[in-house]
Amino acid sequence: xxxxxxxxxxxxxxxxxxxxxxxxxxxxxxxxxxxxxxxxxxxxxxxxxxxxxxxxxxxxxxxxxxxxxxxxxxxxxxxxxxxxxxxxxxxxxxxxxxxxxxxxxxxxxxxxxxxxxxxxxxxxxxxxxxxxxxxxxxxxxxxxxxxxxxxxxxxxxxx
Amino acid sequence: xxxxxxxxxxxxxxxxxxxxxxxxxxxxxxxxxxxxxxxxxxxxxxxxxxxxxxxxxxxxxxxxxx
Numbered sequence: 470x471x472x473x474x475x476x477x478x479x480x481x482x483x484x485x486x487x488x489x490x491x492x493x494x495x496x497x498x499x500x501x502x503x504x505x506x507x508x509x510x511x512x513x514x515x516x517x518x519x520x521x522x523x524x525x526x527x528x529x530x531x532x533x534x535x536x537x538x539x540x541x542x543x544x545x546x547x548x549x550x551x552x553x554x555x556x557x558x559x560x561x562x563x564x565x566x567x568x569x570x571x572x573x574x575x576x577x578x579x580x581x582x583x584x585x586x587x588x589x590x591x592x593x594x595x596x597x598x599x600x601x602x603x604x605x606x607x608x609x610x611x612x613x614x615x616x617x618x619x620x621x622x623x624x625x626x627x628x
Numbered sequence: 629x630x631x632x633x634x635x636x637x638x639x640x641x642x643x644x645x646x647x648x649x650x651x652x653x654x655x656x657x658x659x660x661x662x663x664x665x666x667x668x669x670x671x672x673x674x675x676x677x678x679x680x681x682x683x684x685x686x687x688x689x690x691x692x693x694x
Contacts, residue, residue: 470676481679484693488647495652495659497693498638502660505634505689513686520684527676 470527473567474519479508518581518593522573531569535562571595572603572612576627579613584624634688638663639678641671645693663691670694 472478482504484497513520526532539558546552574593583589590600604625607613616626640646646667652659664687668674671694679690 470680476683480683480689482689482691484645484691486645486648486693488644488651490648491651491655491657494645494648494693495657498659498663498691501636501689501691502634502662505636505662506632508688510632510634511683511686511688513684516683520680524677524680524684527680 470523470566470570473570474516474523476511476516476519476523477508479504480511518574518577522570522577525573525576526566526570529569529573532562532566535565568603571599572607575600575603575607576612579625579627584616584626586625589625634662635686636663636689636691637682637687638665638691638693639668639671639674640665641694642667642669645671648693 471481482497482501484501486494486497539562542553543555543558574595575589578589578592581592583592586597586600586604589595589604590597593600604613608615608625611628613625614628616624618624638645640649646665649665671692674692679692682690
């Protein structure tokens with residue numbers, strides 16, 4: 470998620486430390502501090518859209534359901550009887566993550582006042598085709614509505 | 629880089645990482661002071677949303693240790 474949002478997965482570190490491994494804890498903290506130091510200060514002001522969209526995406530049902538069902542689907546197969554291995558499942562999960570994140574980014578842009586596809590595209594840096602495609606899906610899900618035409622360009626409003 | 633001191637939020641699981649940190653402290657081991665610890669009962673408690681919120685609040689990095 471952090472990579473997709475442009476924040477970078479290097480800012481998050483995971484480590485397994487047992488209660489007897491004090492020396493290892495010290496090494497891990499030192500390494501993490503060095504790594505973050507070399508990446509520089511993180512400025513949340515320049516990532517407002519991305520952080521909001523990331524938060525909504527991670528809190529949404531779609532992703533949580535997929536993560537929750539991963540073990541079952543990769544061991545017993547899905548409801549259609551198809552078997553999924555971990556890599557295929559995770560690549561689907563990654564594309565779902567990217568999709569949901571981009572939709573939330575578009576939603577944030579619309580709430581901020583961008584209305585046409587061109588405005589949204591230049592605000593969030595996503596190409597026109599992708600924005601159009603995702604807006605069509607969002608319209609089907611009743612997240613946005615088509616609010617008419619301005620200057621022969623379709624405009625959208627958040628619901 | 630100069631004087632940049634990062635703020636790192638560390639989610640530490642009570643039984644493992646926090647105890648490890650405690651042991652480091654008791655043994656007088658020195659380590660960088662940049663981490664701000666948050667003790668959780670299990671590292672599984674850490675929701676991805678917490679991590680995003682940490683960045684929103686202005687931290688420079690996050691460590692989850694279990």
